[in-house]
Amino acid sequence: MAGKPLKLSDTTFRDAHQSLMATRLRTEDMIPLAEEMDSIGFFSMEVWGGATFDSATRFLAEDPWERLRSFKSLMPNTKLSMLLRGQSLVGYRNYADDVVDKFVERSAENGIDIFRVFDALNYEPNLERAASAVKNSGKHLQLAICYTISEGGRMGGDIYNLDYYLSKARSFRDLGADSICIKDMGGLLAPYDAFELVTAIKAEIDLPLQLHAHYTSGMASMTALKAVEAGLDILDVCLAPLALRTSQPAVEPIAVTLLGTDRDPGVDLDALLDLGDQLEDILPKYADHLETPRSAVIDARVLSHQIPGGMASNMVSQLREADALDRMSEVLEEIPRTRADLGFPPLVTPMSQMVGAQAVNNVIFGRYTVVSEPVKEYLRGNYGKPVSPVRGELMDRLAESEEISHAPERPGAVLEPELEAAKEAVSDLTDDIDDALIYALYPQTGERFLRIKHGLEPVPDEMKPKTLEEVRQAARSSQSAAPAPRMSGRARRFNIYVGDQFFEIDVDPVGGGSGSVPVASSTPASPAAQAAPTQSGQIEVTEGETAVISPMPGILISVSVEEGQAVAAGDPLLVLEAMKMQNTIPSPVDGTIRAIPVVAGTQVVKDQVLAIIQS
Numbered sequence: 001m002a003g004k005p006l007k008l009s010d011t012t013f014r015d016a017h018q019s020l021m022a023t024r025l026r027t028e029d030m031i032p033l034a035e036e037m038d039s040i041g042f043f044s045m046e047v048w049g050g051a052t053f054d055s056a057t058r059f060l061a062e063d064p065w066e067r068l069r070s071f072k073s074l075m076p077n078t079k080l081s082m083l084l085r086g087q088s089l090v091g092y093r094n095y096a097d098d099v100v101d102k103f104v105e106r107s108a109e110n111g112i113d114i115f116r117v118f119d120a121l122n123y124e125p126n127l128e129r130a131a132s133a134v135k136n137s138g139k140h141l142q143l144a145i146c147y148t149i150s151e152g153g154r155m156g157g158d159i160y161n162l163d164y165y166l167s168k169a170r171s172f173r174d175l176g177a178d179s180i181c182i183k184d185m186g187g188l189l190a191p192y193d194a195f196e197l198v199t200a201i202k203a204e205i206d207l208p209l210q211l212h213a214h215y216t217s218g219m220a221s222m223t224a225l226k227a228v229e230a231g232l233d234i235l236d237v238c239l240a241p242l243a244l245r246t247s248q249p250a251v252e253p254i255a256v257t258l259l260g261t262d263r264d265p266g267v268d269l270d271a272l273l274d275l276g277d278q279l280e281d282i283l284p285k286y287a288d289h290l291e292t293p294r295s296a297v298i299d300a301r302v303l304s305h306q307i308p309g310g311m312a313s314n315m316v317s318q319l320r321e322a323d324a325l326d327r328m329s330e331v332l333e334e335i336p337r338t339r340a341d342l343g344f345p346p347l348v349t350p351m352s353q354m355v356g357a358q359a360v361n362n363v364i365f366g367r368y369t370v371v372s373e374p375v376k377e378y379l380r381g382n383y384g385k386p387v388s389p390v391r392g393e394l395m396d397r398l399a400e401s402e403e404i405s406h407a408p409e410r411p412g413a414v415l416e417p418e419l420e421a422a423k424e425a426v427s428d429l430t431d432d433i434d435d436a437l438i439y440a441l442y443p444q445t446g447e448r449f450l451r452i453k454h455g456l457e458p459v460p461d462e463m464k465p466k467t468l469e470e471v472r473q474a475a476r477s478s479q480s481a482a483p484a485p486r487m488s489g490r491a492r493r494f495n496i497y498v499g500d501q502f503f504e505i506d507v508d509p510v511g512g513g514s515g516s517v518p519v520a521s522s523t524p525a526s527p528a529a530q531a532a533p534t535q536s537g538q539i540e541v542t543e544g545e546t547a548v549i550s551p552m553p554g555i556l557i558s559v560s561v562e563e564g565q566a567v568a569a570g571d572p573l574l575v576l577e578a579m580k581m582q583n584t585i586p587s588p589v590d591g592t593i594r595a596i597p598v599v600a601g602t603q604v605v606k607d608q609v610l611a612i613i614q615s
């Protein structure tokens with residue numbers, strides 16, 4: 001029997017799939033593993049929060065509250081933990097205190113035992129309200145220190161040195177933390193720095209200490225071992241099939257490494273291996289999201305670009321959607337520059353999305369030509385105090401166009417209550433408080449989810465789960481693309497005219513049914529020229545006109561101009577929510593709005609015409 005067994009916290013059901021497969025793992029695929037996971041003897045399991053709440057409602061047509069209740073009933077012996085972004089909860093902006101209080105209360109009542117709360121800037125006032133809400137719920141409050149470095153690859157320097165982290169540990173203890181977590185989202189904590197950091201915190205702070213590290217750079221298992229040697233109490237791990245890469249260290253080698261030592265966690269290796277096999281069996285369903293063009297399991301470059309797991313997989317999938325994957329390397333180079341401009345914020349949600357999306361904007365539109373709304377809010381101080389000063393020229397540039405208000409000490413304190421308005425807004429759909437919270441967190445995608453949930457809209461095909469058999473069938477039919485099946489006597493020849501181009505195609509119904517004829521998609525990709533017809537084919541752009549084209553897929557939040565209105569280059573035209581944040585699309589030219597062929601609240605695709613301006 002080990003003298004001081006290491007406690008293990010498993011992240012397979014939350015951070016592991018968030019990091020490796022864009023948070024797409026469905027409840028139905030976790031449920032079969034749940035009871036066995038519960039019997040392993042994990043100290044806790046992180047199963048909720050972070051991006052899972054957004055992903056479930058936005059992409060999977062799944063009720064996140066229902067997921068939590070399922071876990072609670074299937075895993076009664078293991079404490080369930082969630083990741084909470086302080087005043088931003090599981091969203092991307094600060095919410096009013098009444099939403100924070102109610103969300104924490106409902107999370108506790110639905111099954112969360114441990115709340116891991118962090119703020120992207122480690123800014124204490126942003127943690128206060130969520131911390132007291134957790135305390136009021138009687139649950140375990142864990143405050144997490146976001147670990148990052150400024151430059152040089154190691155802890156130290158003027159900003160992120162040992163004193164900085166010790167002072168955060170002290171102030172988090174004083175906020176009432178029941179435990180402290182070192183949250184290394186970028187995999188940047190080097191093993192010997194971890195030894196020094198854990199030793200120092202354990203010597204001074206009399207609270208359990210947990211390490212959450214991502215494997216991205218390749219250091220996390222070594223870092224974990226040195227942290228354990230320095231007296232770490234709890235370590236985050238996950239099952240091997242969803243471990244390493246941008247995820248957590250794998251539990252199996254850690255368990256064997258510590259076997260027979262004073263820190264032996266005492267878990268059953270065979271049971272873990274069996275669970276891993278079960279997980280392997282379902283993962284082929286998610287091949288689309290797991291795919292990576294890289295052969296390296298680690299990304300040593302993270303030591304320079306510092307992009308955390310969730311952000312990396314998110315950016316890859318967003319850039320792929322925007323058909324701009326070829327600009328990834330430019331974006332990666334731009335990220336450290338953007339981060340330095342913004343005062344070296346730790347790259348964790350929402351700062352990671354803000355820096356990432358701003359870097360994408362900087363690459364696509366030119367540096368700070370389009371500044372996202374959240375970045376403006378950050379510059380106004382509404383996300384809290386930046387860790388180090390924001391670059392002056394950026395502030396000057398913003399100040400030119402608008403007044404920068406005086407930053408509040410606690411940003412959440414100046415927000416008017418939001419919960420009643422949210423309840424009212426969905427009152428014709430539901431009177432369930434958990435539903436109202438979904439809407440309060442994400443008005444656009446949340447409302448769409450609620451309409452689906454309550455049967456007012458069908459579940460869109462892309463949100464439906466796939467079975468293993470469907471995935472295998474799709475794989476078989478893509479493999480059978482060559483050799484092609486022999487053309488049957490039912491095949492018909494069609495002439496297709498696209499502009500001045502002409503195609504001849506044969507269409508042969510699959511399976512001999514009398515169903516619909518497959519749609520030919522051999523149209524050559526139009527480079528979305530300014531004078532091309534729009535996707536709908538209804539609006540022509542004529543000479544002297546400029547089409548404003550959506551740079552990426554997203555949801556059109558609002559339109560700030562109307563037809564016939566005169567605009568100057570740079571004037572805001574529309575607000576598009578893309579990469580999970582709102583971006584103002586400016587007018588590229590001086591002129592008059594001739595047409596706005598889009599409606600606020602609807603989904604737009606990349607290259608869709610949003611407005612036509614007559615010069």
Ligand code: CO
Binds near residue numbers: 212
């Ligand atoms: Co993480």
